[in-house]
Amino acid sequence: MLSFFKTRHNCYCAFCKSPRRIYRRKNISLMNILGSALASVVIMFALWQQYDPRVMVAFVVCLAISEVFVKIRWRLSVVCRVCGFDPVLYLKAPEQAASKVKEQLDVRRQDPKYLLAKPLNLPAIPADKAKALQDKGKGRLVSRSI
Ligand SMILES: [Zn+2]
Structure with a gap:
């Protein structure tokens, strides 16, 4: 109630x-x-x-x-304040939502305030699938580099 x-x-x-x-x-x-x-x-x-x-x-x-x-x-x-994920934008334009998350994670990586913070629980991609995606030239995998 x-x-x-x-x-x-x-x-x-x-x-x-x-x-x-x-x-x-x-x-x-x-x-x-x-x-x-x-x-x-x-x-x-x-x-x-x-x-x-x-x-x-x-x-x-x-x-x-x-x-x-x-x-x-x-x-x-x-919009998530931690990773910058925007569900509304994701429904309209997934690529734009992905680039916003990448930007936010880059900012987070460079900011010394997050050096000792708890690492983010990002979705993991299995190694063989990650290799297949990189071979296809789909760009850099964010979750592998954080
Ligand atoms: Zn988030």
Whole structure:
């Protein structure tokens, strides 16, 4: 029952398996709508000091701002902070997602702050499969070099 009210959700990264928390909501909730209504009433009294039909415009603008905010918050929380894996981008463009993970792992390799950190639990490729992939010229294997 309590988990229904939690805004964040515990899960694991699909790539490096590190534990993480992501925001549950992708869209605005009833609370955001009520907040937008309250904000637009406050704006109405601040601007016109009485009831004004233009409050509806302010309400729609507040709704749009909160929807954009909730969407951006969810989108940023979905990306793994440890390895940089982005599941949403992976569904659209797997190559771009792979290059982002490579960039993040290169940054991690060069940053001295991670020298003594726990190594990442990256997916391993069996040696014979890795050799076959490298023979095909598919590029450098990230998980072999970390
Ligand atoms: Zn990760």
